[in-house]
Amino acid sequence: MAFDFSKASGEAFGDIEDVFFKKDGKNFLTNPEHQSSEGTVNLAELGASIQQKASAVQNKMIEQQLGNTTIQISKDIIGGEEDLVVNLDALEQLRFNNSTIRNKSFIDVNTGETIIVKDKTKLYNGTYLYTVTTEDGENITYPRGMFIGPSKKFVPSDFYIREAERTIEDTIDKYTPQIKEYATTTGTMVETSDTKYLEMVLQEPIPLVGIIVPNNIKIPVKRLFDLQYKMLMLEFVICVDNKIAGLIFDDIWF
Secondary structure, rough: OOHHHHHHEEEEEEOOOOOHEOOOOEEEEOOOOOOOOOOEEEHHHHHHEEEEEEHHHHHHHHHHOOOOOEEEOOOHHOOOOEHHHHHHHHHHHHHHHOOOOOOOOEEOOOOOOOOEEEEEEEEOOOOEEEEOOOOOOOOOEHHHOOOOOOOOOEEEHHHHHHHHHHHHHHHHHHHHHHHHHHHOOOEEEEOOOOOOEEEEEEEEEEEOOOOOOOOOOEEEEEEEEEEOEEEEEEEEEEEEEEEEEEEEEEEEEE
């Protein structure tokens, strides 16, 4: 038989919360607000009060350990009349201090080229700088504004690839009849080296409109082509010069 403590109450002598918030006879809350619990105590209200004060103590300890971080962004970057000043709260500051983008992959939205962030430094005026390695092995340093804000040049690779997938999916839907016609033409497909898939190189690449898709990367796409005697599942698309140049299928026989 279960007992519902949320509805329980009883007599208490002294301050019950002192059990949780006193050490060596001293209360370590900055501004203790709890009153003496002599008389009747409701366990549900007591539990809520203790949880609230414990969270306040934890946040205070984090702030004392981390100090205070302010991020200032120039009005020239954001196109405003005043600089943007952001004071991080305790959780943001904790994650800011523990996070890193070193060795993370980003893609140039203008060219589709991939870069890897290698190092983070700070100028005398507080501006963060990031040294990256390009596909050619060249090291270049960019300011923070190239990665965040309205004028950003680089976005995370995972996000970019997903946006590329959307662009390709829309294009595949538009060109479905032509692709199906290519697929039924004898001799247009060859087995991949692992014999798992069929690959078709388009004689006339299909242009993409919108986001620039990186070259020679297998972009996953799921599209089904029913040829009536077998199914072709389009698994990957390969692009060159922002055009769909190759299609990789899995053939499903019945």
